[in-house]
């Protein structure tokens with residue numbers, strides 16, 4: 001077992017973790033944060049994407065034991081406590097970018113990571129930003145449109161503001 005201290009969506013946590021536990025299983029099974037999904041379990045589908053220390057990672061490839069001192073962001077930290085959506089989430093809704101929803105948490109986290117690095121990505125940058133995330137339902141077009149429109153509507157500024165406020169990272 002390893003003792004780790006970290007923040008999850010701005011809240012401090014301290015836990016004993018099994019040395020070989022993946023971050024994905026730790027989140028879902030030990031902490032009950034089931035918004036992050038398991039697809040391939042092998043780093044290929046992006047369903048399990050979370051943000052760790054400001055970078056999108058596949059949580060199926062990270063060990064929970066690596067969490068000590070980390071800042072973790074998951075989909076549970078996105079909507080406000082009253083259920084109101086972020087600009088990015090709202091845009092996914094408006095553009096019908098969610099069908100079965102299995103890829104959505106990972107897509108949102110990858111898009112958030114992209115918008116933090118590039119407030120106004122062009123279409124090519126959006127495609128690159130989500131290239132590690134598979135969607136079996138939408139054909140990607142609605143997702144790309146949702147991210148482009150969210151960027152036009154100030155999603156990056158909202159992400160920066162929430163990060164500064166400690167809401168989120």
Ligand code: FES
Pocket residue numbers: 037038039040041042043044045046047048049058059060061
């Ligand atoms: S479950 Fe992690 S990349 Fe597919």
Ligand code: FES
Pocket residue numbers: 097098099100101102103104134135136137138
């Ligand atoms: S909405 Fe079903 S996999 Fe993307």
